[in-house]
Amino acid sequence: MEIRDAVEADASALAAIADSPTDVMRNLVHDRTVRVAEAEAVASDPDADAGDAGREELLGFVSFDAKEDTVHVTQLDGTGDACEQLLGEPIRFARQESMNVELLAPDSEPTVADAAESLGFTERGQGPRFSGTPTVRYRLEP
Secondary structure, X not given: OEEEEOOHHHHHHHHHHHOOOHHHHHXXXXXXXXXXXXXXXXXXXXXXXXXXXXXXXXXXXXXXEEEOOEEEEEEEEEOHHHHHHXXXXXXXXXXXXXXXXXXXXXXXXXXXXXXXXXXXXXXXXXXXXXXXXXXXXXXEOO
16 A cells, blocks of 8 residues: 555545545645555556556545644545554654644544554544534544
8 A cells, every 4th residue: 555645636536435526525635635545556557647547546545734733634534454554644744743633533434433543542522523423533642
């Protein structure tokens, strides 16, 4: 699995993972720091455009931003392994800047909570509801 910065061309694949409109995901790529996890290429098609390699094989994504003393994970979705590796991105940023990391894990996405717990986040109670879905607040302090 490889982690890289998201680009606008990833918007359709991100939308499929997040079950969200493509234009919303395109805006996310422009407005936040977004990283994607993609399957490592096993063979390269010499006729394929280099810029298209792996775009259809995204395994997950994370978006985050920083305000005051906290890095806020705004979205995390994908396979369990991808979520865990992707969550490492905002953690690394936060450690470099001596910041905390917070995320909300939707009850409907147990892979997010599992990834957070495996990386040392602690549960900090219930978060807000999004579209009727309850969330749990997690925090990681340096």
